[in-house]
Amino acid sequence: MVDEKIRVLMSKPGIDGHWRGGIVVSRALRDAGMELIFGGFQNVEQCVASAIQEDVDVIGLSIHSGAHFAYTKRLIDLLEEKGVKDQIMILVGGVIPARDFSELKAIGVANVYGPGTFTRDIVDFIKENLKK
Amino acid sequence: MKRNYDIETLISNFKNKDKRALSRLISIIENHPEKAADIFKNFGNIKHDSYIVGITGSPGVGKSTLTGAISKKLLDEGKSVGIISVDPTSPFSGGAFLGDRVRMTDVSLHPNIFIRSLASRGYRGGISRAVLDITLLYEAFGMDFILIETVGVGQSEFEIYNLAYTIVVVLVPGYGDSIQMQKAGIIEIGDIYDVNKKDLGGDDVAAHVDMMLDDSTFQSGWRPPIVQTNAHTGEGVDELMENIYEHKEHLELSEVLRERKKNRFAYKVRELLYKKIDNVLVSLISQDEINEISTAAIDHKFQIYDAVHDLFSNVKFERKKND
Numbered sequence: 001m002v003d004e005k006i007r008v009l010m011s012k013p014g015i016d017g018h019w020r021g022g023i024v025v026s027r028a029l030r031d032a033g034m035e036l037i038f039g040g041f042q043n044v045e046q047c048v049a050s051a052i053q054e055d056v057d058v059i060g061l062s063i064h065s066g067a068h069f070a071y072t073k074r075l076i077d078l079l080e081e082k083g084v085k086d087q088i089m090i091l092v093g094g095v096i097p098a099r100d101f102s103e104l105k106a107i108g109v110a111n112v113y114g115p116g117t118f119t120r121d122i123v124d125f126i127k128e129n130l131k132k
Numbered sequence: 133m134k135r136n137y138d139i140e141t142l143i144s145n146f147k148n149k150d151k152r153a154l155s156r157l158i159s160i161i162e163n164h165p166e167k168a169a170d171i172f173k174n175f176g177n178i179k180h181d182s183y184i185v186g187i188t189g190s191p192g193v194g195k196s197t198l199t200g201a202i203s204k205k206l207l208d209e210g211k212s213v214g215i216i217s218v219d220p221t222s223p224f225s226g227g228a229f230l231g232d233r234v235r236m237t238d239v240s241l242h243p244n245i246f247i248r249s250l251a252s253r254g255y256r257g258g259i260s261r262a263v264l265d266i267t268l269l270y271e272a273f274g275m276d277f278i279l280i281e282t283v284g285v286g287q288s289e290f291e292i293y294n295l296a297y298t299i300v301v302v303l304v305p306g307y308g309d310s311i312q313m314q315k316a317g318i319i320e321i322g323d324i325y326d327v328n329k330k331d332l333g334g335d336d337v338a339a340h341v342d343m344m345l346d347d348s349t350f351q352s353g354w355r356p357p358i359v360q361t362n363a364h365t366g367e368g369v370d371e372l373m374e375n376i377y378e379h380k381e382h383l384e385l386s387e388v389l390r391e392r393k394k395n396r397f398a399y400k401v402r403e404l405l406y407k408k409i410d411n412v413l414v415s416l417i418s419q420d421e422i423n424e425i426s427t428a429a430i431d432h433k434f435q436i437y438d439a440v441h442d443l444f445s446n447v448k449f450e451r452k453k454n455d
Contacts, residue, residue, distance in 0.1 A: 004163045005226070005251070030227040035251045040234035049240055050233060053247055055155040084152065 006130060008058040011039040011047040013071040021094055022062035028119035029060075034126070044074045051079070051088060057130055063094040068104065076108045089129065093117065139167070143174045146273070151246060154273055158248055161269070162262040165407075172265075175272045180393055182214070182271045183380055184278045186296030188258060188318065191284025193302045194328040196235035198363040198372075199281045204239050205373050206277050212244040214270035217281040218260050221251040228252075232281060246270070257291030258282035264295055264400050287317040294399035297392045298379045300324045300372070303341070305334035313344035322356050324375045330362040354382050417443060 010026045012019070026036045037054050039047060051059050063071060072092055079085040085108070092104055093113040101112045111125055137160060145153035161168050185202070187195050196217060203213045217232035228251035239245055248266065255261045259282055270278050282292050292299060301322035313319055325341045327334040338358050345355060357375045361368035383389035425439040 005228075005253075026229060030222065030229045031225045033226040035221075035228045035230060037230045037249050038234050040237065042237060046237055046240050050247075052152055053155050054233070054249055055159045082152070 006034040006058065006126060007037065007054060007056040008034050008060055008126070009037045009039050009047070009051050009054055009056045010060045010062065011042045011050070012062050013042060013044055013047060013075070014063070014065050014067055015041055016063070016065035018062075018064040018094070021064070022060070025060060025062070025093060025113075025119060025122060028123060029126075032123040032127075044071060044078055047075060048078045048082060048084075052082060052084060056088060058089045058091060058126055060091045060093060063092060063096070066095075068092060068094070068096050068100065069107075072104060072109060073107060089126070091122070091126075093122075139170060143171070146269075149273070154246060154269060155248070157269055158262070158266055161265045162250070162253075162260075165261065165265075168265050172268065175268070178268060178272045180271055182267070182275045182278045183298075184267060184280065184296045185376060186280045186282065186292040186299045187302060188282040188285055188290070188292050188299065188321075189302030190286070190304075193284075193304045194363045195281050195284070195302055196232040198300075198302060198326065198328060198361065198369075199232075199279050200236035200239055201361075201363045201366055201369045202373065202376075203236070203245060203277075203279060204366075205369060207239060207242050207244055210244075211276040212274065213246075214267075214273065214275035214278045215245070215247040215281065216250060216263055216266055216270075216278070217247065218250045218252055218258070218263065218283050220283050221253045223254075246273070246275070252283055256289065258285040258289035259291050259295065261403075264396065264403075267295065267396075285318055287315060287319075290318055290321050293321045295396055297383055297389060298323045298376055300326055300376070302326050302328050303334075303337055304329045305332045305337060307337045308340070310340050310343060313340050314347075319344065323354065323379050324356055324372065325358045326368075326372055327358065327360045328363050330360045330368060331365075334360055352382075352386060352388050354379065416447060 008029050010022050012022055026038055029036045037050065037056065039050050042050065047059065061072065061075065076085060076090065079088060089110045090108060091111055091113065092109050096112055096114050098114060104112050110129060113122060142153045142156055146157060157171060161171065187199050189195055199215060199217065203215060206213050219228055219230045219232060221228045230249035230251060233247055233249050236247055240247060250260045250262060252260045259280070263280060267278050267280070280292060280296055283289065299321050301318065303325060304327065327338045338360055341358050359368055359372045359375055361372055363369065383392065425436055429436050
């Protein structure tokens with residue numbers, strides 16, 4: 001019997017208090033049949049430790065502070081250092097200016113979701129791209 | 133993006149205390165229970181020395197925060213801790229929102245801790261099917277303590293009783309009156325009762341538990357103590373820890389611990405057996421047949437007892453004896 005579930009860690013690096021987006025997306029992923037581990041406020045080290053111990057397929061970063069480059073770069077470096085970067089898809093969501101999308105993707109983020117995103121697009125993206 | 137599941141490499145990394153390997157082995161056991169046998173072949177000489185504490189209670193009573201607080205004390209004492217936290221799987225989507233770990237962020241970076249969140253995946257009784265196997269992996273990893281936090285339970289989910297040596301039942305102010313305490317089930321299984329959220333009161337709940345215990349008999353000679361905590365601030369957690377250690381000592385001295393350890397494996401043997409029988413049963417009746425019987429029943433031909441009886445009238449289970 002195979003009972004594989006997509007596991008996603010939802011993390012809020014830093015302490016900007018905007019929880020709603022991360023919660024809405026988490027709920028959508030739950031309702032799409034995924035196992036969502038809600039990390040809440042985590043620094044980058046805590047996020048990576050959680051991702052490893054929970055053996056997640058995806059890390060979702062919910063960032064509304066404007067510090068998306070700083071956090072994402074540190075996260076990717078640390079995942080690389082721990083030897084798991086190639087095994088985990090990184091998604092970033094929140095108040096991210098559209099002009100920053102391509103640079104985030106260039107440093108290793110699989111996709112970026114700003115305000116107005118349909119949650120089903122996130123679900124579809126994860127399901128399609130994890131198969132590859 | 134998908135993963136290397138080479139069990140041999142994982143086992144050898146696991147033996148070098150690689151948490152990534154531990155984590156991946158847990159996933160394999162969770163997703164492919166049939167591979168557990170292959171994995172545990174490599175751990176024939178596991179010592180079952182880890183002390184297993186179960187933390188159970190209704191949703192929102194503070195189990196995760198308390199688990200975090202207990203593990204902090206254990207880590208401060210130099211102990212290593214493996215945590216298993218279970219949350220429910222949705223019966224509708226099959227998904228889950230695992231929100232226990234978020235209460236344990238304070239301890240999550242300590243080198244001697246490993247925290248794993250599990251979804252119940254349809255398993256009943258407040259845990260998930262993989263829990264026992266994961267405790268075995270933690271034992272093989274050399275954890276001093278294993279804390280199992282159940283799903284937020286109702287009255288009758290107490291499978292944890294089969295898996296842990298010390299059970300902490302967590303209650304909160306407003307839990308219920310003395311009638312509630314007389315009911316069978318979850319309120320019976322505590323080795324320690326903790327009335328959490330002390331800042332909101334709870335003296336009455338503690339008194340009701342105490343009276344309930346007055347009406348109980350304790351064959352093992354252990355009368356469960358009652359502790360009041362505020363898991364959030366850590367108040368009362370030292371006393372809770374003392375009680376856990378005392379209960380541990382009681383079990384060790386009275387040799388009940390050996391019984392509880394045996395009980396874990398008896399439970400697993402039964403479960404493996406049920407699983408095999410379950411597979412046989414599924415092969416005996418198809419979903420179409422179940423559908424046919426149920427449809428007949430709502431169409432005023434209520435014969436479900438006869439239908440099932442007829443279906444099995446020619447089936448005989450027999451265990452072949454070896455010559």
